[in-house]
Amino acid sequence: MEVRDLTKVFDNSVVAVRGVSFGVEKGSFFTLLGPSGSGKSTILRMIGGLERPSKGRVFIGGKDVTRLPPYERDTSMVFQGLALFPHLTVSGNIGFGLRMRKVPKDVIAKRVEEALDLVALPHKRYGERRINQISGGERQRVALARALVTEPQVLLLDEPFGALDLKLRKQMQVETKKLQRTLGITFVFVTHDQEEALTMSNIIGVINRGRIEQMGDSHEIYERPATKFVAGFIGEANIIRANVAELRTGNALMKHDRLEIVAPAEGLSVGEELFLSVRPEKVRVGSAADGCANRFEGTIVDEVYVGLSSKVTIQLDLGGRLISRVSIADIGQSIPIGSHVAVGWDPGNAIIIRPPSETVASRLGKSPSVPMRSSL
Ligand SMILES: Nc1ncnc2c1ncn2[C@@H]1O[C@H](COP(=O)(O)OP(=O)(O)O)[C@@H](O)[C@H]1O
Numbered sequence: 001m002e003v004r005d006l007t008k009v010f011d012n013s014v015v016a017v018r019g020v021s022f023g024v025e026k027g028s029f030f031t032l033l034g035p036s037g038s039g040k041s042t043i044l045r046m047i048g049g050l051e052r053p054s055k056g057r058v059f060i061g062g063k064d065v066t067r068l069p070p071y072e073r074d075t076s077m078v079f080q081g082l083a084l085f086p087h088l089t090v091s092g093n094i095g096f097g098l099r100m101r102k103v104p105k106d107v108i109a110k111r112v113e114e115a116l117d118l119v120a121l122p123h124k125r126y127g128e129r130r131i132n133q134i135s136g137g138e139r140q141r142v143a144l145a146r147a148l149v150t151e152p153q154v155l156l157l158d159e160p161f162g163a164l165d166l167k168l169r170k171q172m173q174v175e176t177k178k179l180q181r182t183l184g185i186t187f188v189f190v191t192h193d194q195e196e197a198l199t200m201s202n203i204i205g206v207i208n209r210g211r212i213e214q215m216g217d218s219h220e221i222y223e224r225p226a227t228k229f230v231a232g233f234i235g236e237a238n239i240i241r242a243n244v245a246e247l248r249t250g251n252a253l254m255k256h257d258r259l260e261i262v263a264p265a266e267g268l269s270v271g272e273e274l275f276l277s278v279r280p281e282k283v284r285v286g287s288a289a290d291g292c293a294n295r296f297e298g299t300i301v302d303e304v305y306v307g308l309s310s311k312v313t314i315q316l317d318l319g320g321r322l323i324s325r326v327s328i329a330d331i332g333q334s335i336p337i338g339s340h341v342a343v344g345w346d347p348g349n350a351i352i353i354r355p356p357s358e359t360v361a362s363r364l365g366k367s368p369s370v371p372m373r374s375s376l
Pocket residue numbers: 010011014015016034035036037038039040041042043
């Protein structure tokens with residue numbers, strides 16, 4: 001499927017989606033990842049035909065479906081909050097779309113059974129139960145079965161696991177991913193949860209304020225964020241605004257207030273303003289920082305345990321704060337708050353992000369078709 005220059009303006013004033021273009025290869029798992037209100041559901045609803053684009057086109061299987069109603073599109077939607085019919089049984093819910101399409105009764109019965117099999121709910125036990133007689137996780141499966149029973153080319157899923165507790169959510173993530181692989185159909189999945197996106201998807205589109213700021217696989221998006229927003233939204237990052245003060249062989253000397261920072265030069269020019277993103281796990285503390293080309297001193301002002309590692313905040317003597325994730329195994333013990341320590345990172349561990357993000361977005365808006373695997 002593909003969308004080109006998709007735009008949605010509500011009430012002549014709210015621009016929810018701004019010229020979004022992307023393509024999803026058949027059989028791949030694509031995720032739109034972004035914060036609440038960024039336009040994810042609106043894009044999904046335009047793909048499914050539930051919302052009319054203000055501008056732009058939607059293609060499915062090479063065919064322009066922009067003007068077709070939902071039931072003529074070969075798409076199916078799992079809604080946020082599921083939207084199951086409480087007065088119908090499990091079988092009644094799953095067969096609903098087929099009844100609307102006037103499929104013969106015996107065929108419906110057979111396909112409902114097959115759909116229940118797909119989501120591992122035995123028909124005998126569950127078929128005649130009402131929606132309020134099954135658990136949250138089982139409702140999730142029913143919603144999935146209801147969407148799959150019409151055998152869509154493209155399945156659209158809008159934050160489907162939002163209401164589940166963490167353990168169940170993880171389980172549904174694994175099972176849904178497995179189902180997608182087995183069926184080989186295209187999934188367009190929407191979530192605000194970066195971990196969910198990183199673990200499930202082949203390709204992720206990171207969306208901010210109605211624009212896709214980067215397309216790429218999990219690795220690219222985490223290791224090479226294209227914009228400041230992406231760097232801050234995916235995982236944690238120390239984002240430092242810096243100015244290129246001097247170029248040396250292979251390296252650049254940058255300044256941020258009183259900090260002097262060495263970073264890879266990568267075609268920079270003197271005077272350029274940019275951002276450096278350094279992941280907390282790359283920031284070393286204590287004696288581990290001694291060999292780093294960027295080495296500063298500071299005071300630990302906060303510490304939070306996160307499983308086997310500890311997240312510490314360091315107030316630098318020269319100004320500014322850094323977050324470091326230190327493995328307890330590496331340092332042997334926790335470092336008490338108030339300790340004065342060395343802190344540093346290797347230049348190669350900083351990601352350079354060149355503003356403005358507007359350049360990236362407008363380039364994206366203008367391009368007729370976006371290459372699928374590259375960061376933009
Ligand atoms: N029917 C509507 N009328 C007016 N504004 C809407 C409507 N639907 C969504 N919006 C607005 O569009 C923006 C994007 O919404 P949405 O696509 O639901 O975001 P997300 O799914 O990423 O949370 C928000 O500012 C939201 O308030």
